[in-house]
Structure formats: C-alpha cells, structure tokens
Amino acid sequence: MLEISNKTNLLEQNTYRYALQDVAEPNLYRDIYNYEDVPKIAFNHRRVPMGMPEEIWITDTSMRDGQQSVEPYTVEQIVDLYKLMSKLGGPYGIIRQTEFFVYSKKDRTALEKCQELGLRFPEITTWIRASKEDFKLVRDLGIRETGILVSCSDYHIFKKLKMSRKQAMEHYLAAVGEAFEAGVMPRCHLEDITRADFYGFVVPFVNALMQMSRDAGIPVRIRACDTMGYGVPYPEVALPRSVPGIIYGLQHYSDVPSEMLEWHGHNDFYKAVTNASTAWLYGACAVNCSLLGIGERTGNVPLEAMIMEYAALRGSLDGMDTTVITEIAEYFKNNMGYEIPPMTPFVGRNFNVTRAGIHADGLLKDEEIYNIFNTKKILGRGASVLISKTSGASGIAYWINENYGLCGEEQIDKRDPLVLALKDWVDREYEDGRQTMLSNSELEEKIEELSCGKFKRL
DSSP states (O other), X not given: OEEEOTTTOSEEEOOOOOOOOOOSSOOOOTTTOOSSSOOOOOBOOOOOOOOXXXXXXXXXXXXXXXXXXXXXXXXXXXXXXXXXXXXXXXXXXXXXXXXXXXXXXXXXHHHHHHHHTTOOSSEEEEEOOSSHHHHHHHXXXXXXXXXXXXXXXXXXXXXXXXXXHHHHHHHHHHHHHHHHHTTOEEEEEETTGGGSOIIIIIHHHHHHHHHHHHHHTOOOEEEEEETTSOOBOOTTBOTTSBHHHHHHHHHHTTOOOGGGEEEEEBOTTSOHHHHHHHHHHTTOSEEEEXXXXXXXXXXBOBHHHHHHHHHHHHSSOXXXXXXXXXXHHHHHHHHHOOOOXXXXXXXXXXXTEEOOHHHHHHHHHOGGGTSSSOHHHXXXXXXXXXXXXXXXXXXXXXXXXXXXXXXXXXXXXXTSHHHHHHHHHHHHHHHTTOOSOOOHHHHHHHHHHHTTTSSOOO
C-alpha cells in the first residue's frame, strides 16, 4: 500500500507492521556486548534522513535523576534551582519541563512551593511507580504529565522483571491504561533502548501505545533512554546503538510525532552531548538533561551544554539568559557544597583560565585568540590566567589587568616595572622548590608591597 507521508510529503510504502517477537531466550547482543570487552560499534551502512523539527527544546531531570546521585536537595534548594532554571530558559520556555519525585512529604512540599510561584516554564512533571495510587496522587497534585518506567531490553525484561516480552508488554500497557483512567498523560521511559530488540519489541510495543493513545484521545510521550550511554551518533551505525536509527525508527515505524519524542542519555562513553544533539537533528523535539550533568554514574546530558548546542544549531539563544549558568554553578558551590571539577566546560573554575605564558601573551594582545567566545558577555565570566612557573611576564600582566579591573590606558603591559619585579619574585619562588599555584591573596599582598601601596589587596 502506498501513502503520502505527512513527514516527507512523498509516496511511501506502508504495508508492513512489525509484530511482537515473543522469544523464548533473551537477545543480549553478545556479539556487541560480551561484557568482557569494550562494547563494539557495528555498521550496516544504512542511512536515515536527517530531519530536525521546526521547534526543539530542553527538559530537565535535576530533581529526579540528578538528585539520585548526590545528597538529597532541601526544599529551599529545589525551589531556588527551579527559579534559576525558569530564568535561564527565558520567556519562550526553551527549558520546557522539569520532573519531580512525589514519594516523600519533602518531595511534595517542594513541588507545591514551585507550583505556587506561578511560573509558566518549566512545566512541572513527575516520575512515579506505575500504580493506581500513584496516578491518583499525581492527578490530585494537579500535574498533567508523569513518567513511568517501561524497560525495553531483554536484560531488564528477562533478567530483572523475570517476564517474557509478551508479559512485559501487557504489564506496561495495563499501567498506561491506568494512567488514562486517572486522566494523566503518561511519559513512557523506554529504559535501556540501546540494548533492546528494536524491531522485535520496541516498535511493536510503541505501536500499541500509539493506538491506545489514539483510542483514548490522550497523548503519550515516548522517552528513549540510553540508560548505559551505549548510544552512537555516527551515520550508518547498526541498531541497537544507532541514535539516528532509533529516533527515525520511532517516527517512521511507530508514528511517534516529533513533539512527543524525547531523548534521555548518559555519559558513560563521553557521548552524552553529541547523542542528544543527534536526537534533535534526526527528529526528536526534546532532549532530557540535568544541571551540571549530575546524574547516575557518569551523569546525564549537562543542561548548560545543550543550551550552547541549541544556540549553535539555531543561531539564536531565543530569549535564554546564559549568564544564569554562572549563577547556577555558584549556587551549587556556595549553597550546596557541590565541588564542580575545575575543567568542566562553562561552569568549572578553570574552563576559561590559562596557565601557559604563551597563551597569556595571546590573551593580552587579543583575548579572542585563546578564549572560546566572549565569556564575559555570555556567561558573566571573563577569561583569566593562573600564575605559575610557566606564566611569564605576559601572564602576570594579564592577571593584574583582569584582577584589578584595569581598562584602556590604565592597563599595564609585560614590560611594566611592576610586572618585571613580580616576575622576579615568582621565578624565585619556584626556583626555591615551590610546586603549587600562587593564590590570589599571595599575589595581591606582594603587589601591594612592590607598588608601594598603589595597588591595595582586594
């Protein structure tokens, strides 16, 4: 049967519908995942078309997946982070949703206090066990959408749930039916999709979900979860690891609309950000992230990274206030005691700091030479240097200008007598066996002495 596709506006064959393959033994893809070796990346040379949706956005899991991997947040911290996310996401809601637990009294209190703020974005959603009681709880809290777990790989179906594929599918569909009965929109988390039998279980299961959705007149959101970070963004990669193949397949074979399709990834193989961007490029409207990438094991997709990816792909921030990224980083450090690794892009203490004298010389002449973009404008953090044995006179001059806010004619260069005197002192420090960086307070004290009080300690 030939039909005009509403996605490509081309005649396409629509004759085959994938049926559930209720196998007796689990398909664990041992040729790819044999557990004793690094997982293999297999290619089948099949390309699927790129098709970024007209609108893309970010969703957040900081209060759910993020909070599972650190000390539980207080009610006040949750409310503060929610307000910061709303400010960061801007008036158009590029940060569209955030999900909460609702199990404890503290969780529910935090959720209700965030609701009381009356902010349009991010919309508050939840994550629950698939039970009638929890669906009723979500409905009574006035929440429109909730996530439920529908693990889809045979690792989970056979080994964890101790079910067959048919039993798992029936169990999941019954849970979705209970959500519909409670008047709640379900978000189905297809856990471990990058180890799942895509055509033997995922597609037929999602087909059944989409049919239930049409019959009930209630939308169902599909979250493709790369639980172990196995996803691969390259073209022509074979399933189950192909991110383009998963996103395209859910659209093409299961008729999941882009606005109902979301990617949730982890960073076990350093591919979280690239995989999330690939999901956007191939048709998912939403990518699920957490603040600073905090999450299970190696973490989730860092929300601040996808803000930058959004701007790069769309050519605009669309109202987002990126200086709030620095506010969020400072809040985690100062109010929550969270130590951000110093080299972390955009938020780490040293992300735009150079130690090398030759780099500092470039910064002194034009910071664009060694800074990724105008970090002072975009993130509220100017480029800086740390003083060590390799900093040289240029690094010292740059540090003095930056630290004391010297601009224009006030700026000093690497030939200034103060710079040369300070360099002599720094060199002697390291010749005498010092190994550590010089602290700001040490430098300021020495500068006050060498400048005869012209430059005071800050």
